[in-house]
Amino acid sequence: MKKIIQVQNVKTIFEDKIVHDGLNLSINEGEIYGLLGPSGCGKTTLLREMVMLQNIHYGDIDILGHSLSSISVDEAQGLRKKWGVLFQAGALFSSLSIAENIALPLKEYTDLSQKMINEIVKFKINIVGLKVEDAHLYPSQISGGMKKKAGLARALAMDPKLLFLDEPTSGLDPISARDFDALILELRSLLGLSIVMVSHDLQSIYDTLDRVAIIDEKKIVYEGNLANMKESDSSFIKTFFGKYNE
């Protein structure tokens, strides 16, 4: 299998606090990969480093063949068009409607006609399970679950092959959360996505993830599939997954 992301010996230091002390992991094409760990262990920080929102202090991250520590401005710009990111609260642009939010990357990066863009927007809205009738609403007028779906539709607007999700099910009620899991699985098989996500939701972890990396005590304590995880002797794994494994 092709590796699309490789994290090599990444160290992160905030002022006088070491967050990561040499992380190594690799993500294969087509899998749903989870970054797990106790809160404050730096999962989201690692995700932010992957999408170039945060500088890496030591080490390197290799994404789709680009090394992030020595990437040029133009390469970085090209790379950004190849992925989609869903933020925890959706992070929709509050001055634009749902449809405009989804249309924005299309408008900026392509020379498609307005009619074509509308078609694409409608398709993306349908694919994430929103109603086209709601497309004219502004982010302040819709519910949290809808915001996440709209954020997902926007992340998918450019048909990326790589998707980053930051706690996709947090803040959703259990039924919407399961729906969202199903949606992610469906989109993966439908669009051939590779997905990297940070999650706390046990059910979602067991339902969706193929492989996981568990960060604890500044290091990766486990990387691999969920079935073999029991053999690890990390205290976090024991307490977090203990009940489930019994």
Add this chain to the structure above:
Amino acid sequence: MSNSSLNISQTQNKLTLNFSGELTLFTFTAHQKTVDSSTLFNSQEVEINLENLSYLDTAGALFLDSLYENLSKKSHTVLFIASNQEITETLNLVKNKKDNTAEIKTQDEKDVISLIGKFTYKNYIGFLSFIAFLGELFATKMHYLKSIRNIRYKEIAFEINESGVKAIGIIALTSFLIGLVVAYQSAYQLKIYGANIFIVDMLGISILRELSPLITAIVIAGRSGSAFTAQIGAMKITEELDAMRTMGFSPYRFLVLPRIIALMITMPILIFISDISAIIGGMLVANLDLKITTELFIDRFNEVVAAKHFFIGILKGPFFAFLIATIGIYRGLMVKNDTQSIGFNTTKSVVESIFAVIVCDAIFSIMFTNLGI
């Protein structure tokens, strides 16, 4: 409500502490005082009798536990007598979960030297980050102005409307009143010397050269500078800026440059409007108070007020605009992930930009005077 009591009795080598009633966080302070002040602890053996205790909460248990530890340290033999299961469970819970290894850190001691050091360092870092912001601004500008297609005309036009066109009313009104007030105050003085006509010289030079640019800058700093900070700060909190970055839309190109360019375009125009309305205000007072007709005022104005004063005033516009816009936006980008910092940074933005404008004006003043302009 205090139905708890403590009896201390002594027999030979044995001291018995007899607790009864409810030992809770509302009741044990009195017992603590009794025990602390007690001088009876000279016996080898201490017995703590909890048989008559009806209820023990965790605070009470902590009290008993620390009493036990104190006594053990002084090499007494301590014995608990308790048969009530609930009470023994509470005691055990406290014993097991009590953490003596770490202390809660208190705030750092406020020693003057370290406070000065921290303050200096913080300001130094703040200054560096502002320089870094200017550097990034310049770098993005170079990168995006490579092609004329990159300029965001729509955003610039929107910002010109927001911070320029919509500000015309308030700027005209403020300037009119300032012209009125300055003229009224000086008219009184000039009348004493019968030097009525000189009001034209005075108003012309002071308003065109100094007052109009300053008044406009201050109004815009309060109006647009604070708006920039709040807008961008709010976008930062809702992760909209991060979302833009990951989609490859540089916030500098979409939010920062259009605002700076728009303000630099509108400021000279607003100063011009402010010039006109302030002079009209002055003319009105001259007409009513000093009996100088409009024709006479304009004639004299033409004669004594050189065009350079007007151009100097206008020239200050883009510089002031740049300061206000960059400080406002920089402060917006400095907003942390909490709502308090929006308020903090908005205040800072207005104060700092007005201060920067006045410093800049002073520099211009010295510069132009020395150049003989």
